[in-house]
Amino acid sequence: QADLVESGGGSVQAGESLRLTCIASIASGFNFPGLGWYRQAPGSECELVATNSGNPYYHPSVKGRFTISHDDAKRTVALQMNMLKPDDTAVYYCAPGYHPQAKDAHRIQCGLWGQGTQVTVSS
Numbered sequence: 001q002a003d004l005v006e007s008g009g010g011s012v013q014a015g016e017s018l019r020l021t022c023i024a025s026i027a028s029g030f031n032f033p034g035l036g037w038y039r040q041a042p043g044s045e046c047e048l049v050a051t052n053s054g055n056p057y058y059h060p061s062v063k064g065r066f067t068i069s070h071d072d073a074k075r076t077v078a079l080q081m082n083m084l085k086p087d088d089t090a091v092y093y094c095a096p097g098y099h100p101q102a103k104d105a106h107r108i109q110c111g112l113w114g115q116g117t118q119v120t121v122s123s
Contacts, residue, residue: 002025002113002114002115003024003025003027003028003030003113003114004022004023004024004025004028004030004035004093004094004095004113004114005022005023005025005114005115006020006021006022006092006093006094006114006115006116006117007020007021007022007023007117008020008021008117009091009092009117009118009119009120010118010119010120011120011121011122012084012119012120012121012122013121013122013123014084014085014086014121014122014123015083015084016084016121017080017081017082017083017084018081018084018119019078019079019080019081020037020078020079020081020092020094020117020119021076021077021078022035022037022076022077022078022079022094022114023074023075023076024075024076024077024094026075028113030096032070032071032072032075032076032077033052033053033070034051034053034096034097035051035053035070035077035094035095035096035097036048036049036050036051036052036053036057036068036077036094036095036096036097036098037049037050037051037068037077037079037092037093037094037095038092038093038094038095038106038109038110039088039090039091039092039093039110039119040090040091040093040110040111040116041089041090041091044090045106045107046093046106046107046108046109046110047059047106048097048098048100048106048109049062049066049079049092050062050066050067050068050079051068051097051098051100052068052070052097053096053097053098053099054097054099056068057097057100061087062081062088065081065082065083065084066079066080066081066082067079067080067082068080077094079092081119084119084121085121086121086122086123087121088119088121089119089120089121090119091110091116091117091118091119092116092117092118092119093109093110093111093112093113093114093116094113094114095109095110095112095113095114096109096113
């Protein structure tokens with residue numbers, strides 16, 4: 001069993017919403033506020049989308065549209081994505097939320113802990 005299991009992706013039209021959920025296995029021992037969401041589009045590097053680890057951070061391209069939250073009792077971290085755009089198309093992954101400046105750490109997070117969930121936004 002993967003340490004983190006993502007779900008909630010799908011194919012939507014621009015302007016619609018999706019809610020992604022990440023469930024952490026008990027054995028993983030993850031600290032939920034320390035988790036974040038990453039994404040990787042074809043041909044692009046893995047990038048940090050949002051995290052509540054330390055100071056809340058949102059990638060500039062999603063600020064005001066995406067909201068990250070966590071429920072410790074349910075062992076989940078969610079990403080509410082509103083007003084989706086075609087540029088949001090990517091595989092989304094849940095992983096430890098490294099500092100926004102730690103790009104080298106970001107690059108290896110996609111696929112390291114779970115399978116990810118595909119988000120496809122058409123115009």
